[in-house]
Amino acid sequence: METGKKRPLINELTQGKELAYQLKNHLDKTMSAQTCEFLVEKILSSYEKALSMLNWGSTFDEISPRTQVSDPADSPHHCNKNVFKKRKTMAKWSEQVKVCSGSMVEGPLSDGYSWRKYGQKDILGANHPRAYYRCTHRNFQGCLATKQVQRSDEDSSVFEVTYRGRHTCIQATQLSKALEKKPKKEEVEEEEAIQDSKPTLKMHCDHGFSFKPNKGTSTSEDGPFPSFSFPSTPIETEKLENLIYLGCDSTTFITLDHNLQSSDSDLSEMMNSTPNSGENSPLADWDLSLDYVDFDSNFHFDITSEMFS
DNA sequence: CCTATTTGACCCGG
DNA sequence: CCGGGTCAAATAGG
Numbered sequence: 126m127e128t129g130k131k132r133p134l135i136n137e138l139t140q141g142k143e144l145a146y147q148l149k150n151h152l153d154k155t156m157s158a159q160t161c162e163f164l165v166e167k168i169l170s171s172y173e174k175a176l177s178m179l180n181w182g183s184t185f186d187e188i189s190p191r192t193q194v195s196d197p198a199d200s201p202h203h204c205n206k207n208v209f210k211k212r213k214t215m216a217k218w219s220e221q222v223k224v225c226s227g228s229m230v231e232g233p234l235s236d237g238y239s240w241r242k243y244g245q246k247d248i249l250g251a252n253h254p255r256a257y258y259r260c261t262h263r264n265f266q267g268c269l270a271t272k273q274v275q276r277s278d279e280d281s282s283v284f285e286v287t288y289r290g291r292h293t294c295i296q297a298t299q300l301s302k303a304l305e306k307k308p309k310k311e312e313v314e315e316e317e318a319i320q321d322s323k324p325t326l327k328m329h330c331d332h333g334f335s336f337k338p339n340k341g342t343s344t345s346e347d348g349p350f351p352s353f354s355f356p357s358t359p360i361e362t363e364k365l366e367n368l369i370y371l372g373c374d375s376t377t378f379i380t381l382d383h384n385l386q387s388s389d390s391d392l393s394e395m396m397n398s399t400p401n402s403g404e405n406s407p408l409a410d411w412d413l414s415l416d417y418v419d420f421d422s423n424f425h426f427d428i429t430s431e432m433f434s
Numbered sequence: 435c436c437t438a439t440t441t442g443a444c445c446c447g448g
Numbered sequence: 449c450c451g452g453g454t455c456a457a458a459t460a461g462g
Contacts, residue, residue: 241437241438242439383439
């Protein structure tokens with residue numbers, strides 16, 4: 126990114142940040158909208174990150190998704206196992222992380238997200254291998270964020286961390302954080318939200334698909350199946366693209382019912398539970414469904430038998 | 435048992 | 449062909 130564009134960008138982000146703060150103050154006084162507050166928190170965090178990235182002199186490069194799609198009428202998307210074209214269109218930035226010399230805490234400190242290692246490679250000319258991580262919530266929330274971590278050659282206390290793709294997931298820490306702020310009264314006005322006594326998490330993205338995990342407190346497998354579904358009518362490429370890139374990050378609408386304790390372990394629990402009925406969870410294919418959605422217009426959807434193999 | 439990590443194989447773009 | 453990135457089976461660890 127040229128330095129000429131840097132200043133306006135910083136100004137813009139700063140302004141947006143201030144506006145978000147103002148909005149937050151208003152929300153504090155009004156009502157039980159923890160959901161809105163949660164959103165604002167995310168917005169702020171997003172701005173903070175962007176600014177820190179820019180000021181830190183780290184590289185940041187994101188190709189506008191606008192330029193990637195020329196044929197929005199292109200209909201359905203298919204999950205093909207060997208298609209990774211879209212990776213090129215994902216945001217990518219990197220930063221150096223130094224680990225405290227005193228502490229022997231191996232590896233770069235947590236950046237607030239939970240990652241799962243999926244590979245390690247010896248890199249040509251590098252003394253230390255490069256580790257590959259992806260978001261732990263990839264399977265459950267379709268979060269495509271990944272990062273690479275490589276120890277610096279000269280200074281072994283420095284790690285080069287390269288991020289790819291923004292998080293579209295809801296981290297457990299964010300959930301608990303949002304819950305902490307919830308006032309303890311307000312039983313009255315939530316009547317309509319109380320439909321059953323089970324903790325539920327409803328997540329809704331405003332571009333047409335929804336992800337609605339629903340888990341009972343008991344281990345009974347007869348509870349409602351979690352469901353993730355795209356709209357029944359094919360969604361245009363453009364919309365999907367906006368969904369992913371503007372992202373659940375900023376457009377996700379969260380409804381937290383009372384007594385929420387949902388965590389990823391809960392999610393994994395319900396997703397991995399193999400019902401005795403022999404029926405697999407409908408979420409089994411969800412990873413593929415989102416994971417391999419291809420936004421490149423050159424890619425042609427083809428329905429083959431491998432879709433539901 | 436389950437989930438996370440390790441690690442060689444595999445894929446793919448340059 | 450080579451090397452970076454990913455997959456997935458084996459393994460570790462709770």
